[in-house]
Amino acid sequence: MRVLVVGATGTIGKAVADVLAERGDDVVRASRRGDHAVDIADPASIRALFAKVGWVDAVVSCGGSAKMGALETLTDADFAASIANKLMGQVNLVRFGVAHVRDEGAFLLTAGIFSQRPPAGVPAAAMVNGALESFARAASKDLPRRIRLVTVSPPLIHETAVAMGLPSNGALSARDNAQRYADLLHGDQTGQVVYT
Numbered sequence: 001m002r003v004l005v006v007g008a009t010g011t012i013g014k015a016v017a018d019v020l021a022e023r024g025d026d027v028v029r030a031s032r033r034g035d036h037a038v039d040i041a042d043p044a045s046i047r048a049l050f051a052k053v054g055w056v057d058a059v060v061s062c063g064g065s066a067k068m069g070a071l072e073t074l075t076d077a078d079f080a081a082s083i084a085n086k087l088m089g090q091v092n093l094v095r096f097g098v099a100h101v102r103d104e105g106a107f108l109l110t111a112g113i114f115s116q117r118p119p120a121g122v123p124a125a126a127m128v129n130g131a132l133e134s135f136a137r138a139a140s141k142d143l144p145r146r147i148r149l150v151t152v153s154p155p156l157i158h159e160t161a162v163a164m165g166l167p168s169n170g171a172l173s174a175r176d177n178a179q180r181y182a183d184l185l186h187g188d189q190t191g192q193v194v195y196t
């Protein structure tokens with residue numbers, strides 16, 4: 001499969017891109033500063049990426065960000081940025097990418113466990129994650145040519161926990177998380193939210 005991985009330099013995305021490449025997929029790596037530059041917060045940048053990359057069998061999105069912070073500290077700009085980046089960035093990867101994905105291809109988007117088990121201080125991120133879950137359930141029913149759409153919701157990843165000085169015992173490694181993305185990509189699920 002030819003797979004476009006967006007966010008391929010990140011903790012989750014690099015492991016996904018590496019595992020897919022090891023499994024024999026032809027991986028096209030994209031991010032703001034990658035070989036294939038894209039800023040998913042900018043719709044024109046996403047359109048330009050697909051025009052450059054051409055046909056793919058799948059798009060795996062592990063990019064985008066949402067603002068952390070307690071409800072009373074988050075500004076209008078923080079909410080708008082979270083929606084424009086992690087939410088609409090990934091929604092637009094599907095909207096603009098569908099014309100470039102082959103029959104029976106797939107989209108995997110990345111949300112996160114804050115939608116289901118939020119600590120204090122994450123309402124913007126949790127809101128975006130919940131919206132991505134609902135988007136997959138609904139939009140999967142509208143996709144043509146048996147193209148699949150799954151939203152993946154990882155837990156706190158081991159490497160991230162270590163980097164943030166948080167308890168990491170028993171946390172899922174980026175590589176084990178990536179194996180689950182790869183299994184999903186080569187499976188037949190659609191419309192689901194998959195908690196890795």
Ligand SMILES: NC(=O)c1ccc[n+]([C@@H]2O[C@H](COP(=O)([O-])OP(=O)(O)OC[C@H]3O[C@@H](n4cnc5c(N)ncnc54)[C@H](OP(=O)(O)O)[C@@H]3O)[C@@H](O)[C@H]2O)c1
Nearest residue numbers: 007009010011012031032033039040063064112156157160
């Ligand atoms: N790590 C965790 O524990 C965890 C758990 C649950 C959910 N998540 C979610 O998973 C996603 C990836 O997390 P991560 O830990 O891998 O993050 P990360 O290490 O910060 O990597 C983010 C990746 O996305 C790219 N990126 C960021 N903004 C972008 C944009 N506007 N357009 C295009 N590419 C962009 C970055 O590369 P450039 O800087 O080159 O653009 C990088 O490749 C995030 O949405 C995060 O909320 C993470």
